Amino acid sequence: MTTDVWLPIPADEIDGLPDPAASGLTYRFWDGDPDFPADPADCAFYVVPYMKPMGVAVRPLAAMTSVRVVQTLSAGIDHVTPGLGSLPPGVALCNAKGVHEASTAELTLALILASLRGIPGFVRGQDREEWRDGFYPALADKSVLIVGYGSIGAAIEDRLAPFECARVVRVARSARATERGPVHALGDLPGLLPGADVVILSTPLTPDTRHLADAAFLARLKDGALLVNVSRGPVVDTEALLAETGQGRITAALDVTDPEPLPAGHPLWHARGVLISPHVGGSTSAFMPRAKRLLAAQLTRFAQAEPLRNEVLTTT
Structure with missing residues (x-):
């Protein structure tokens, strides 16, 4: 049985990894370099390099004939799913739930407050030595709609609590009850959108959520609403968003775009x-400590043949 573990972080920098001598695991460092660290066929546990293009993430998968676990360091898995069809059946795909919640929720609040309070205009005014006073919208008394109420959506709500929002409405793939209140199903969105002052997209990118925020979705938003996207760029129909913002009817704050990276000259820039x-929701000083703890815990479970955490799917 193969025992190679491919890590995008050097093993000697991760506290708590199973001891190679006791576990039989062999750690190989690979962060997306052109040359593989060993034969991919010998890899049993593949940790996908973080913040690398899809082509890098999936490049070794077809040759990983003995892999049993693919572990991402991102909450989303859309950058690896195109390569899963080349894997043998029974491979567990795990995501990085617990790693990005704090950072992404922080940026979400930063984007909301910056947009509502006019911070970009203040920065431009400072550059021009202009005093741009006046009245600006507050987050207080606003109705906030969170579309995608997983662990990141819940972390966003945690950070909204002190801001005296009028209400927070939650939406996920399916309806359920929580201690904080009901979570609505995606099918309820048409009736919920007109009442929202701020709409936050924190949903995974799936066939069901691609272009979820299309022309019909955006048309249901009230005048002056703010759309915040911290999920994936294709969740929003870029052309539809340009049409709505071009009229000045709604505003938007985007940590992700479609296309991404946004090329020079694209109309979204202006x-x-x-x-x-620039897609920095998860890439903060909080990332590495949490990522290392996740890898140590997952590999300890793997070495001891215990169930893994954060399993999203198993290949068939």
């Missing part, structure tokens, strides 16, 4: 009322 950050 779209009216649009604030863009």
Whole structure:
């Protein structure tokens, strides 16, 4: 049985990994370099390099004939799913639930507050030595709709609590009850959108959520609503968003775009009322400690033949 583990972080930098001598695991460092660290056929546990293009993430998969676990360091798995069809049956795909919640929720609040309070305009005013006073929208008393109420959506709600929002409405793939209140199903969105002042997209990218925020979705938003996307760029129909923001009817704050990276000259760069950050929701100082703890815990479970955490699917 193969025992190679491919890690995008050097093993000697991760506290708590199973001891190679006791576990039989062999750690190989690979962060997406052109040359593989060993024969991919000998890899049993593949940790996908973080913040690398899809082509890098899936490149070794077809040759990983003995792999048993594919572990991402991202919450989303859309960058590896195109390569899963080349894997043998029974391979567990696990995501990084627990790693990105704090950072992504922080940025979500930063984008909301910056957009509502006019921070981009203040920065431009400072550059021009202009004093841009006046009244600006507050987050207080706003109705907030979170579309995608998983662990990140819940972390966002945690951070909304002190801001005196009028209400927080939750939406996920299917309806359920929580201690905080009901979670609505995606099918309820048409009736919920008109009442929202701020709509936060924190949903995974799936066939059901691609272009979820299309022309019909955006048309249901009230005048002056703010759309915040911290999920994946294709969850929003870019052309539809440009049409709505071009009229000045709604505003948007985007940590992700479609296309991404956003090329020079793209109209989103200068779209009216649009604030863009370069997909940095999870890439903060909080990432590495949490990622290392996740890998140590997962590999300890793997070495001891215990059930893994964060399993999203198993190949067939």
